[in-house]
Amino acid sequence: METGPQEKRMIHYDLLRILAAFSVVMLHSAGQKWYVLPVTGREWQIADAWDALFRFGVPIFVMISGAIFLNRDSSIRRLYCHNILRLLVTYWIWSGLYGLYDCRNYDLEAAGWKVVAKEMLSGRYHLWFLPMIVAVYMLLPILRSWVKNAERKNLEYFLMLFLILKIGMSTVSALSASYLVEYAAELLDAMEIGMACSYIGYFVYGYYIVRYGIPKKWHRAIYIGVIPCAALNILLDRYLSIRAGEPVGQIYDSYGVFTFVIVTALFLFFTDVMGKVSYSGPAARIIRELSEATLGVYVMHVGLLEILEERGIDTMLLPNIVGIPLMALGCYAACSLLAACLRRIPVLGRYLC
Template sequence: MGSPNEGGRLAYADLLRVAAMLAVIMNHAAAGWLESLPVGAGDWHALNVWDSLSRWAVPAFVMCSGMFLLDPKKELSWSSLFFRHLLRIGAALVVWGTVYQLFWAWRDGSLGLGSLLPALRAVVLGRTEDHLWFLPMMAGLYLLTPVLRAFVRGAKRSDFHWFFLLYALFMLCLPLFLRLRGSQTAAYYADHMYLNFNVAFPPLAYVGYYVAGYYLKTYPLSRPVRLLLYALGLAGLAATAGGTFLLSRQAGGLDTALYSNLSLNVALTTVALFVFFRYALGAARLAGSALVRALSEVSFGVYLCHILFLHLLRILGLGTLPLPAAAGAPLLTLLILLPSFALSWLLHKLPLVGRYIT
C-alpha cells in the first residue's frame, strides 16, 4: 500500500507527483518539436512515443488531489476549502497569469511601467498562458468537493463502479467516438440525456479522475485485478502512440485526438500507473527519500513556471536540439526542469506568499 512519510505523507503519492511533474515537462517539450516534423519521420516516431508516454500527467495530478480531499476521514472545513485551497488557486492564477503577460510584453518589446494593469486586466478576462487552464478547472472541482465527499461517504463499492462506468462511457468513449466517426444520433442522445459530463460545467469532465484517486487509495485491489489494469494500461499506451500515427498519416498532419486527457486510452494508462506507483513503488526506498519529498512539495510551482523556461529556450534557438529526438527530448526536459525547480524552490521559501504561488 505504500508507507507513510513523515507528517503522514504517502510515499507513493509524492513519487507520483514528481513523475507527473516530469511527464508534464516532457509533454510540452516534445509537443512543440513534434508539430514541426513530417508525419512518419524517424524523429516524429520518437517524439510521438515520448508524447504518448507523458499524456497521463495532468489526470494524475487531479487524482492526487482527489485521493486526499475526498477522504471523509480527513476533516475539510469550509474555511480550509476557501482560504487554503481555493485561495491558493486564485493567487497562483493571478500571479502567474500576470507574469506570463509581462513576459509576452518583454518578448514583443512593449514592456514598460504601464504594462502591469493591462496584464492584470488580461488575466481577469481569461487571457492566460495555455497550461494555466488547469487552475480554474481545479477550482471548479474544489467547489464540488463537499458534494463529492458526501457521495463517497455514503457510497458502496458497487456505487463507485456504476459511477466509473457512466463516466467512461459518456466522457471518455462517446466524445472520442463522435470526434473520430461522427454520429448525429449519438450526439443527440448524449446532449439531451445530459450524461456528457462536460455539457455545462467543464470541471465535471475531470470528476472521474478526481473520484478515482480516492477510490484507488481507499479500496485494495487483488493481484489479478492489478495485472489486468497493467495490461489495459499498456494497451492504452500502444493505442495512443499507434493510433496517433495512423490518424496523423491519414490526415496528412498531426492528429491529437488520442492525446486527449479525456480519452479512454489515456485514462487506462493513468489508472495503471497510479496502481503501479501505489503497489509496486510505494515501499521503495526512493519513494520516501528527502529528494522526492522536496520535489513533490514544489511540483505545483514547477508546473506553473516551466513554460517560462521553455519559451526562453525557444528564444535562444533551443526549442529543438541538434540531437536525435529520442535523446533530445529527455535532455530538453532536463534543461527546463532544473531552472524551474530552482525558481519554484526559491519562491516556495518566501514567507506568507510562497505556499500560495508554488
C-alpha cells in the first residue's frame, strides 16, 4: 500500500491498488457469516464463492511494492525512517485502538492493566499484513542488490522454486491429505522453505514482470485462464468443505495455484494494458486520492464491519448474493472518506493511515 514519490507514481498501479483494497474488504464482508453458516447451505456457498473470487488482494499489494521498490534506489536510512517506521507506528496505533475497543465492556479494576495491554498488543487478525510487509522491506537493500545484478535465469530459478515449493505444494496440500503429502509438507517446514518461498516470491515476481515481462504468446492464455481458475476455486472449495463438514478455504488462499493465475492476469493486465492509458487531470487526482486511502481502508474496514454487525447491520439483511457486495461497497466508501480526513491531520495523519 506504500506509494513512491509523486513524480514517479504510476496511475495504473494506483488503480490496481484500489482494486486490491476493495478485494480485501470484499472477502472480509463475505466472511462475516462464513464460519457459522452450514457448508451445505446456499447462503454459505454464495459467501464462499464471493470469498474465493476476491482472494487476490494481498499478493497484488506485495507485487506492486516489488515492482516499485526493487526498481528504485533509496538509502537504508530513508527506508527505515520513511517506510518501515510509518508502517510499524500505524500497526501499533490500530492494534491499540482495536484492543481498547475490545476492553470497553471489561471490569478494568478486576482485569488489570496487563489484560488491557495484552488486548492492545493483540490487535486484529487482518493487521498481520503490516509486520509481514515490514519484514520484506527490511530485506529490500539485499533483494535490490541481488535483482539488479542477477541474470534473468537466476530470477527465473528463484521464481520456479517459489512456484513449485510454495504455490504447488500449498495447492497439493489443500487437495490431498495423504501420508506422502503430509510428509512432504513436514519436510519443507523442516527445511524452513518459507524463508525464501513466502511473500518474497510475490515481491520478486512483481519486479520480474515489470522488468522482463511475460511472452506475448502467453497473455491470451493467462487472461482466458482466469475464468476456469475462478470456477475451480469456487467448486473445489465447496467440495472440500462439504467433505470436511466445515469451512476450509485453503485451496483459494494467496498461495493456491488458481489464485496465482488470477493474480498474474490482473497484474499483467494493469501493467501491459492499463499502463498505456492516459488519464485526465481530474481523473488522475481522484484515482490518486483513492489510492492514498488504501492503507486507511485496510486498517479500518474490519472495525467498521464489526461495529455494524453488532448493531444488526450485516450481509444477511438482504440475500447475501447482493448483500455482500453492497456491504463491501458501503464499507469501502466510508473508510475511504474517513481515511481522506484522517490523513490531513498534521503529523499524526501520516501514521494513522
